[in-house]
Amino acid sequence: MSELEDKNTLADKSYSADSIQVLEGLEAVRKRPAMYIGDINERGLHHLVYEVIDNSIDETLAGFCDHIEVIIQEDNSITVKDNGRGIPTAYHSKEKKSALEVVMTVLHAGGKFDKNSYKVSGGLHGVGVSCVNALSIHLKATIYRDGKIWEQDYSIGKALEPVKVIGETTKTGTVISFKPDDSIFKVTEYKYDILSSHLRELAFLNKGVRISITDMRQKDNEGNPKTDHFYSEKGLKEFVEYLDANRESIISEPIHINVTDGEVPVEIAILYNTSFTENLHSYVNNINTIEGGTHLTGFRRGLTRTLKNYAESSGMLSKLKFDINGDDFREGMTAVISVKVSEPQFEGQTKTKLGNSEVSLPVDQAVSKMLTNFMEENPKDARIIVNKVIIAAQARHAARKAREMVLRKSAMTGGGLPGKLADCSDKDPAKCEIFLVEGDSAGGTAKQGRDRRFQAILPLRGKILNVEKAMSHRVFENQEIRNIYTALGVTIGTEEDSKATNLSKLRYHKIIMMTDADVDGSHIDTLIMTFFFRYMPDLIKEGYLYIATPPLYLLKKGKKQQYAWSDNERLSILKEWGADNVHVQRYKGLGEMNAEELDKTTMTPEGRTLRQVTIENAVEVDRVFSMLMGDDVPPRRKFIEENAQHANIDA
Numbered sequence: 001m002s003e004l005e006d007k008n009t010l011a012d013k014s015y016s017a018d019s020i021q022v023l024e025g026l027e028a029v030r031k032r033p034a035m036y037i038g039d040i041n042e043r044g045l046h047h048l049v050y051e052v053i054d055n056s057i058d059e060t061l062a063g064f065c066d067h068i069e070v071i072i073q074e075d076n077s078i079t080v081k082d083n084g085r086g087i088p089t090a091y092h093s094k095e096k097k098s099a100l101e102v103v104m105t106v107l108h109a110g111g112k113f114d115k116n117s118y119k120v121s122g123g124l125h126g127v128g129v130s131c132v133n134a135l136s137i138h139l140k141a142t143i144y145r146d147g148k149i150w151e152q153d154y155s156i157g158k159a160l161e162p163v164k165v166i167g168e169t170t171k172t173g174t175v176i177s178f179k180p181d182d183s184i185f186k187v188t189e190y191k192y193d194i195l196s197s198h199l200r201e202l203a204f205l206n207k208g209v210r211i212s213i214t215d216m217r218q219k220d221n222e223g224n225p226k227t228d229h230f231y232s233e234k235g236l237k238e239f240v241e242y243l244d245a246n247r248e249s250i251i252s253e254p255i256h257i258n259v260t261d262g263e264v265p266v267e268i269a270i271l272y273n274t275s276f277t278e279n280l281h282s283y284v285n286n287i288n289t290i291e292g293g294t295h296l297t298g299f300r301r302g303l304t305r306t307l308k309n310y311a312e313s314s315g316m317l318s319k320l321k322f323d324i325n326g327d328d329f330r331e332g333m334t335a336v337i338s339v340k341v342s343e344p345q346f347e348g349q350t351k352t353k354l355g356n357s358e359v360s361l362p363v364d365q366a367v368s369k370m371l372t373n374f375m376e377e378n379p380k381d382a383r384i385i386v387n388k389v390i391i392a393a394q395a396r397h398a399a400r401k402a403r404e405m406v407l408r409k410s411a412m413t414g415g416g417l418p419g420k421l422a423d424c425s426d427k428d429p430a431k432c433e434i435f436l437v438e439g440d441s442a443g444g445t446a447k448q449g450r451d452r453r454f455q456a457i458l459p460l461r462g463k464i465l466n467v468e469k470a471m472s473h474r475v476f477e478n479q480e481i482r483n484i485y486t487a488l489g490v491t492i493g494t495e496e497d498s499k500a501t502n503l504s505k506l507r508y509h510k511i512i513m514m515t516d517a518d519v520d521g522s523h524i525d526t527l528i529m530t531f532f533f534r535y536m537p538d539l540i541k542e543g544y545l546y547i548a549t550p551p552l553y554l555l556k557k558g559k560k561q562q563y564a565w566s567d568n569e570r571l572s573i574l575k576e577w578g579a580d581n582v583h584v585q586r587y588k589g590l591g592e593m594n595a596e597e598l599d600k601t602t603m604t605p606e607g608r609t610l611r612q613v614t615i616e617n618a619v620e621v622d623r624v625f626s627m628l629m630g631d632d633v634p635p636r637r638k639f640i641e642e643n644a645q646h647a648n649i650d651a
């Protein structure tokens with residue numbers, strides 16, 4: 001209650017009932033931040049920035065803003081500037097305070113003033129800038145509007161003083177600077193790469209807006225901060241080219257359509273490449289709909305029907321002895337779909353699946369129109385695509401035979417689980433874990449060290465197949481990959497949508513990659529992750545995939561001993577102990593630990609640190625995998641050079 005007496009700006013105290021509500025509203029955000037911004041880790045921290053930018057993007061969509069600047073300040077506070085209309089500052093008679101203060105301090109107040117405007121952008125949770133305010137130890141809003149510069153400061157969601165005029169201006173726009181509250185967030189350091197890839201995506205999705213990012217923490221020799229500028233003139237057309245930069249295109253240029261006059265604005269771009277994977281990214285109101293939904297259903301349906309009609313009438317299918325299915329039309333396809341929906345319903349585990357049934361038909365019609373036009377105008381490319389589809393169908397046919405063979409063979413040898421698997425005794429998947437271990441020898445140690453009740457071990461021999469370069473029947477036939485999916489109890493590539501896996505049959509809810517902490521080990525991790533990403537993405541989205549982290553050093557001094565997981569940790573132990581007479585052992589591989597050590601440091605839930613594999617940014621994950629695993633050497637070398645300091649390079 002004491003806050004109420006404070007500085008709630010206006011002279012009249014009779015509005016205190018409203019103020020209590022205001023305070024309670026934002027108190028709720030501070031009490032349960034995860035409910036509003038997802039979590040209080042890295043993701044939630046970055047989400048604050050997206051929330052502010054989304055408001056600027058709304059101004060762009062409304063036609064009033066073409067420049068957005070994001071600055072990471074030296075103290076890890078964030079500044080977002082835009083040249084939109086500026087947040088209204090007039091007195092708001094119902095709330096009895098400046099509209100600016102209402103926007104900043106009332107939960108969900110963001111769009112209250114302009115119900116009729118076309119406001120479609122919005123973060124995953126769409127909670128508005130007041131949540132950012134509630135979770136910031138300090139926030140300053142500076143508004144350029146109506147010839148004046150207005151300003152108000154806040155702390156943990158409360159205005160510190162009335163809105164004041166600090167000068168005159170001819171410009172319009174909004175500047176919001178905030179510092180996340182470190183008593184709420186577990187991490188407070190912003191990552192340039194996370195923010196910049198999100199901004200790049202936004203620039204592709206909203207052509208014509210200039211978006212820049214500047215990092216005041218990272219300066220070059222001349223004192224210039226690190227900066228990037230994103231701008232897309234052609235929108236999704238350039239987005240698919242960016243996605244496929246490391247793949248070889250088989251058509252001359254992207255197929256592109258932008259329907260802006262219908263009920264549901266739809267933009268789509270497609271490229272076909274020489275790879276064997278489908279690479280589809282979909283957005284609703286700039287939100288990446290990882291779980292798909294009605295827009296995707298419409299896209300698939302329209303694509304399949306239109307290409308099939310074309311292929312049939314062209315006579316190219318006459319020699320084919322089996323059916324073509326939907327998957328065949330999407331093999332080697334990279335596509336981005338972006339729709340704008342005024343009242344989106346989001347469903348699913350992570351609320352990233354579009355539920356609005358009215359969206360499916362307009363998307364279907366847009367794809368159909370776009371492909372029909374393209375095929376008519378580009379008969380050469382059209383034949384190339386249909387040929388690719390035929391090859392995909394043949395490969396799928398071969399894959400089914402291969403899978404049947406595999407199943408028959410394993411049925412003959414007693415069926416079920418691979419011989420190399422040391423299974424656990426518990427059968428409840430929620431309690432069970434499987435370690436995928438690099439090499440038979442480390443596998444042996446892990447078998448001795450594990451808790452056999454709930455921990456299973458599957459040793460992997462050498463490097464598993466690079467699925468990025470292999471057709472799917474090769475993937476099914478590959479011994480190591482077969483061992484993995486049969487041990488897990490699932491099948492892959494059996495349903496209409498080859499990526500749908502039957503997770504209900506999954507025998508373990510923790511799948512833990514355990515490899516050496518060296519270049520080979522991280523390469524194996526990447527190969528395994530690529531396999532799961534391409535063939536069982538749902539398993540990653542459910543949060544079932546993990547990486548074990550073995551220690552890098554064992555330090556001993558007299559009777560004392562301590563493990564270190566990083567060079568920093570090793571140095572700080574040395575500092576604490578004094579460097580004399582300390583014996584430092586560097587672990588080059590899992591094999592150098594005995595069973596007890598491996599268990600204690602890396603396997604037992606009491607001692608280990610697991611890193612969960614997540615798909616934070618599907619666009620970046622896809623690009624990195626296509627680059628690390630593809631044929632094209634130069635970009636891979638560049639990536640490795642640029643990221644060398646982060647990699648585990650064995651000294």
Ligand code: 0RA
Binds near residue numbers: 110176
């Ligand atoms: C409420 C109403 C209007 C604009 C905004 C808020 C707004 C919010 C933010 C946050 C960052 N930048 C922003 N720019 C605008 C509509 C204003 C009007 O009708 O003039």
